[in-house]
Amino acid sequence: MVSIKAVADRAGVSIASVSRVINGTVARKETELRVRTAIKELGYQPNSAARALKIRQSEQICLSFDDLANPAYVAMTRGVGQALAETKYRLILASAFSSVEEIVKHLETMGRGFADGLIISPIYADKRIAKLISHLQIPVVLVGTMPVGLNVDNVYVDSAIGIGLGVDHLKATNRKRIGLVNGPIDTNPGRRRRLAFESAMKEMGLKYSEESVIQADAFSISGGYEAVSKFRNLDKFDGLICGNDQIAAGVLKYCYENGIAIPGDLALIGIDNIDLASILHPTLTSIDLHSEKRGEIAAQLMLERLADPARPIQKINVKPTLVIRESTAA
Template identity: 30%
Template sequence: MVTMRDVAERASVSVTTVSHVINETRPVSDELRERVLTAMQELGYQPNLLARGLRRGETHTLGMITPDSANPFFAEVTRGVEDTSFEQGYSVILCNSDGDLEKELVYANVLAEKRVDGILFVAAGVSTEHILALQAQRMPLVVVDRDIPDVAVDSVLTDNAQGGRLATHHLIELGHRRIGCITGPSDVTPSADRVTGYRQALEEGSIPVDEALIIKGGFQYESGYRAARQLLAMDDAPTAIFACNDLMAVGAIRAALELGRQVPADLSIVGFDDVRLASFANPPLTTIAQPKYEMGVVAATMLLERMRDPDILPRRRVLDTSLLLRQSTAPAGASAS
């Protein structure tokens, strides 16, 4: 293993001079600097960047905690974070909490102990107390796709209620009146806000909210499949379903087909997220698109800004959603015509 002493001998300088060149701790003449850099290249010397960063109080690493790294929505957000961080010279340590609060808190503590320069919580269920504890350590934080009430913390999310309204309004405009809703696993954002938008759209369309049509899911294919079968088993089954994410919508399509319902002729289905899978579903899925990659870019940018200036006021960025029409929705009664 090549050491600084080897570099010093090759460059005919002191070890101290090599250290100053590597760590930029003292001015060194251009001639000596060139000799040291040439020796490093010839010997293949790799400086200990972590040790150098720790001496400066930084490691050029960021931590990112997501509830499900296999979910394509989080994968696309993560890509935006990683691309932006890499461009600025930072590496990202990705942790998967499986939606488990205890595991999430363990990872947060591990990241803090590893001296990461900042942490992004994506759709986290992290407690208010834990956020405050990290802030007390002066750890820069950004929360993505989640509101943490009564905590002054940087956050980035989409207008989930807007998305729920757009999805439900679209189905109402197609003539549907019995509209099922498959929710996410939580009563907090983003799932709750999407259901709020669903309720608002029904009220605006003078359609009574039937609580029996609101089924709790888990943001996974299987939960969408089970919830759709439950909805379609009703005597007065819905003619349309708003699933609060695309994975559950794909599960609902399978359930409908197994029960002999054609999508969209017999049953219209709208998803949420617009993951890449949505355009390849059969039929291609009408969905609410949210700017996943942009969320990651904005979150990483906000974290880097917070790291540079810890005293700036907390910021909250809300990004718009949009309705993306494909082939999984049709006018009510389309099969009869």
């Protein structure tokens, strides 16, 4: 392993000078040249562990979420990655397919200093998570619903508004018997979307009851498919909002197999507006929650926080938008 000492010897200077050249502080032209030549000749690269130990920074930022199989999180990752690309920070991905237990385990190891900051988008509504986050020594940016009692930088999208847009659109296209195919209720999005749906329905004077909600046990294609398979009597509804686009895809598949015409018999709306939405038959109307943009903003907040630890806490609100496609045609 070629260390800073080897470079110093080769260039005939002290290690301090080498370090100074690397970090771009004072150095005579000739010294700099000799050091740079030595570095090139030896193929030297500074050891990041030693550097991290000394400067007390790892120059790594950790991104943590629970479902990489969900394209919305992939998009978020892309956003974070882009914002970090031109900085000194590397992106670490942690616990991308995890259960609550795994997240807790991961959070517990975050104190080891291998990351300078944590961007987290927890879907599970578990109390331990909020507690662990609040005890972290490094800056945290939370994407999504802020748990009670926690106060960190935050970027969120008001799903109530999003669901409102959806219900509104269905009502405007003359649907009256509207239901929700919700994702798991022990998750933040699941809980929030259900509440938002209820209040949107009541607000618009539409009939709402417990039976308006079909419960899927995962935010996935098969989750959606199986939920409506079990439920069966979809003719109760003439419009459905789904927990996300994948659930909607599952519902769509079921409808196709069972002769339910979309949008003829039933209008369908998804959430997230992933690529899938535009290639389904019919193409899927979707509430876009702008995941990539939220990732980008989260990374931006993190960079600003790292640059100025004392700045006031920021909460950024991203507006959902409705993308209308064939699945809700009148």
